[in-house]
């Protein structure tokens with residue numbers, strides 16, 4: 001069976017800057033993949049290419065058998081890729097419930113059905129007590145959680161999380177990790193997680209991909225990546241060696 | 244519980260408003276002085292346009308400064324069909340609405356590549372292009388415009404069917420037609436507000452990238468939003484053309500057909516269904532009353548009313564940018580009724 005998502009030699013340039021260079025990787029159904037790398041390595045750019053906000057200058061992206069290299073975001077979402085944003089993009093003047101209803105309307109065009117689906121996800125993510133709060137008034141942790149609920153409402157098969165835990169307190173981070181685990185275990189989604197905190201991403205991921213200057217420099221199980229000399233030099237630093 | 248008593252108060256306010264609106268012209272009609280019917284007609288038509296503008300401007304969050312183009316398209320379509328083919332003005336209104344929506348969709352789709360100020364400026368540009376077309380196109384009589392002949396229909400039903408009221412009942416008839424059209428607009432747009440469209444429009448307003456990420460085609464829904472706005476403006480244009488018994492470019496493409504509805508929306512409460520209605524009730528009479536009370540004195544003529552508008556807008560922008568309707572009316576109503584927030588109504592809701 002072919003993988004759920006397959007990138008072959010994806011290259012994205014901004015003028016002279018090569019933000020993604022010959023990136024090839026695959027994500028299987030139900031897999032959790034960690035995507036790590038220093039700031040500016042091209043992780044967000046890769047997400048933007050995957051979700052149709054940017055289109056690669058070369059290479060091919062195939063999702064569930066469909067070529068999405070040049071697809072628009074709404075089509076990519078319809079095929080089953082959802083994402084969250086490094087800088088949150090919740091709908092500030094709508095309530096928490098309404099935010100998730102907007103996501104659920106992708107699969108249920110009647111508002112009543114979408115509302116029911118949205119309630120279910122608010123309960124799943126623990127946001128139900130805040131259903132009537134305006135999204136603009138949430139804490140950062142809750143905004144990020146809301147983005148996840150809204151993304152789940154589109155009923156994706158692959159969820160891309162772009163630094164869903166950066167800026168959170170340790171307690172909030174632990175709760176977020178717990179949520180990600182439950183999404184994987186109970187909903188059976190494939191996940192690709194961009195994260196900076198190694199203590200979070202290493203235990204969470206089944207496989208880790210390391211980007212540096214837009215290129216994949218290593219790929220493998222977390223334990224192997226933590227011992228990889230090139231990764232330690234480029235990104236992890238000495239303190240994380242061999243842990 | 245507060246929700247349901249709040250809802251009941253809102254229904255009460257609605258009922259009071261409807262009754263007041265229906266009764267307003269009656270004492271004036273007895274006295275035979277119908278000038279204020281016309282003021283009421285202008286309030287209603289601007290309220291209706293504001294409610295329509297709210298869809299693209301308040302819900303979808305795209306500033307459209309050129310909706311008067313669709314006001315003109317509606318007015319011209321119905322007038323031409325009436326003059327040349329003898330088509331009923333109501334069918335003409337339907338045709339005008341469809342024509343405006345179609346043209347709006349074609350014109351707006353390319354504009355949706357632009358965002359923010361650039362989109363706003365492009366809607367002004369379309370209006371500027373429409374002016375010389377209206378002034379020179381021979382098919383619609385260029386700058387001379389079209390005159391709508393009176394049909395001399397008999398009775399209330401005949402007059403309503405031909406959208407032509409004359410004599411003592413002219414102002415009264417148009418007042419009630421405008422009242423009905425405003426009601427219809429509010430009813431239809433309330434359905435839109437609570438449908439998928441209403442959710443999608445507001446999602447695009449709050450964060451366009453975020454909206455696209457959950458599968459919303461932002462360009463498509465902006466086109467739909469503006470076409471709904473265009474439909475309301477077209478219907479308003481038809482009504483105005485038959486009221487004025489003439490359609491000519493300078494009149495139907497007047498900038499006031501966008502600035503007054505937009506100001507009414509902002510003052511009343513942008514993004515709120517009823518905001519433009521409240522705004523129009525407050526703003527429109529000012530200009531009418533000023534031009535009558537200032538008479539021919541040194542302050543007469545255009546301008547003073549605009550200064551007053553400007554002051555009101557500045558005050559709203561500084562003190563309550565979300566509009567008058569967003570004030571805590573419900574809390575004040577409770578306090579007025581002598582009920583502190585102790586919830587004595589619990590269980591009666």
Ligand SMILES: Nc1ncnc2c1ncn2[C@@H]1O[C@H](COP(=O)(O)OP(=O)(O)O)[C@@H](O)[C@H]1O
Pocket residue numbers: 014017019037038039040041042043044045046
């Ligand atoms: N829209 C853009 N235009 C120009 N350069 C960009 C754009 N987006 C990202 N870049 C550049 O591409 C590189 C990769 O950025 P990004 O993908 O955001 O990295 P990461 O998410 O890994 O921190 C950076 O050097 C960044 O400045």
Ligand SMILES: [Mg+2]
Pocket residue numbers: 043044045086
């Ligand atoms: Mg990034």
